[in-house]
Amino acid sequence: MKFVIKVGGSLVFPEGGADHNYLKRLIPVLSEINENHQLIIAIGGGKYLRNYMKNMHEDSEISISNMEREEIYIQLLHANVLLFSKLLKMKPIRKIEEVGAETSGIIGGIVPGRNTDANAAICAAKIKADLFIKITNVDGIYDKDPNKFNDARMMNIIMFSDLKSNEKVAPVDYGVLDPISVETIKENKIKTVLMNGSEPENLLKIIEGEKIGTLIC
Numbered sequence: 001m002k003f004v005i006k007v008g009g010s011l012v013f014p015e016g017g018a019d020h021n022y023l024k025r026l027i028p029v030l031s032e033i034n035e036n037h038q039l040i041i042a043i044g045g046g047k048y049l050r051n052y053m054k055n056m057h058e059d060s061e062i063s064i065s066n067m068e069r070e071e072i073y074i075q076l077l078h079a080n081v082l083l084f085s086k087l088l089k090m091k092p093i094r095k096i097e098e099v100g101a102e103t104s105g106i107i108g109g110i111v112p113g114r115n116t117d118a119n120a121a122i123c124a125a126k127i128k129a130d131l132f133i134k135i136t137n138v139d140g141i142y143d144k145d146p147n148k149f150n151d152a153r154m155m156n157i158i159m160f161s162d163l164k165s166n167e168k169v170a171p172v173d174y175g176v177l178d179p180i181s182v183e184t185i186k187e188n189k190i191k192t193v194l195m196n197g198s199e200p201e202n203l204l205k206i207i208e209g210e211k212i213g214t215l216i217c
Contacts, residue, residue: 001130003033003207006042006120008136009080011197013046018083026200027087033203034088034104040127041090042107042120043080049073067112074109077116081108099126118180125188132190133206134177135197140214141177158216160186185216192216 012019012026033039053069064072078092084106085092093099093107096119103126107119117134124132138146139154146152163182177185177194185192193206195213202212 001207002038002127004040004042004120004124004127004129004132005030005033005203006117006132006134007044007084008134008197009044009046009049009116010137011046011135012043013048013080015047015051017048022200023087026197029200029203030088033207034090037207038102038127039090039104040093040099040107040120040123040129041084041088041105042116042123043077043084044108044116045073045077045080049076049080052076070109070112074112077108081106093123096122096126099123101127103127114180115178117178118184121181121184121190121192124190124192125184129190131207132185132192133203134192134194135200135203136194137196137198138194139196140194141216155214156211158214160189160216163216 007026012022030039030041053064053072078094081092084090088106091105093103093105094110096107096110098105099107099122103123107123108116110119120134121132123129140156141158142152142154144152146154163177163186184190193213193215195202195206197203202210206212
């Protein structure tokens with residue numbers, strides 16, 4: 001089978017850099033999937049990347065534009081891609097044009113204005129993935145922001161036609177699924193699961209058909 005797995009940077013890269021203890025649990029699971037299936041892994045940036053230039057806003061005395069910030073974030077993401085490629089013995093993907101029907105590898109940032117979720121979704125469309133899985137630090141997709149509303153309800157299933165995204169995005173702040181990801185998933189009808197990645201072993205359960213997180217179908 002063909003899978004694309006987006007690993008949220010929030011799980012792997014806290015403020016101090018790569019989380020060794022989490023990687024010890026995640027890498028064996030990804031290795032097992034890679035041995036038995038075609039796999040593309042997309043890796044995010046996490047707090048380490050966000051903190052790198054958190055004070056370099058356009059309104060500060062020394063500043064750069066959002067476009068310039070994203071260009072730098074992409075270079076930082078290359079380091080995350082290289083780390084995963086070494087740990088998993090998989091090739092890094094530097095350009096979306098490199099992705100074909102049989103491609104496996106690790107992808108991160110490619111061009112400004114398109115985040116790692118979007119790159120992952122585009123890869124899923126290109127290889128015609130059986131399943132696109134995003135693991136992050138939330139349990140799934142909610143009907144409203146659970147950080148603001150106590151009565152927020154996690155949705156177990158969302159139809160493609162009902163999938164929505166946050167239109168207000170900024171560098172390294174694209175929300176649960178950004179507009180490009182949403183449109184790519186909807187247009188290509190990519191079966192997608194968004195789930196909490198705190199227990200990496202759940203990836204194997206998802207592949208075996210267990211219902212965890214939010215299914216978009």
